[in-house]
Amino acid sequence: MNRHQLLVKIQGIEILPGSRIYDEIHVLKANNEQLVMEMNEKYHKPEEIRRYLQEITGRSIDDSVTVSQPFYTDFGKHISFGKDIFINQNVTFVDLGGIVIEDHVLIGPMCRIISVNHLVDPKKRRGLSVASVKIEENAWLGANVTILPGVTVGKNSIVAADSTVTKDVPENVIVVGSPAKVIKEI
Structure with missing residues (x-):
């Protein structure tokens, strides 16, 4: 099954331990972790980081994308990068549900973009649900x-540091807090 087929198949369903899809996800996750550790084990030039990211995501990464080390992703295959993106250090993508980063996005240090959740029912708590995340063009995620x-973060919007x-998030606003709320239009 290719990454697109897997992403479509898991949207909106409960992924329970012991199921074939749950086991398949964890095999792919283990393979990705090895690449991520190799990428982060020592300093690499920007073009080397992009080569690792191409292998991790299975997609072409534009030369205008800059990702600082260390960078973490648990699954890797469900990330899509646009152009002219800057990702600062210690950023984590939990991307099984899909993460799309559009053009001209800035992501501050220690950010976390999460597209996976555990199930609420205590008897199924180890199970997973997924929902894609999109960071639209020219958005800026502050530190942490x-x-x-x-969640979709709208075009040109700013998420202030330490917000959840x-x-x-609508287009052209600044949001702050936990949970984040609109404080200003821009």
Whole structure:
């Protein structure tokens, strides 16, 4: 099964331990972790980082994308990068549910973009649900921001440092807090 087929198949379903898809996800995750550790084990030039990211994501990475080390992703295959992106150090993508980073996005240090959640039912708690995340063109995530599953951050918007985004952010606004709320239009 290719990455697109897997992403489509898992949207909106409960992924339970012991299921074939749960086991397949964890095999792919283990393979990705090896590449991520190799990428982060020592300094690499920007073009070397992009080569690692191409292998991790299975997609072409534009020369205008800059990703500082260390960079972490648990699954890797469900990330899409646009052009002219800057990602600062110690950023984590939990991308099984899909993460799209559009053109001209800035992501501050220690940000976390999460597209996976555990199930609420205590009897199924080890199971997973996924919802894609999209960071639209020219958005800026300040330092230590957390974006939760299913969220879209709108074009040109700013998420202030230390904010937790639990719902969609409109275009052209600044949001602050936990949960993040609009404080200003720009």
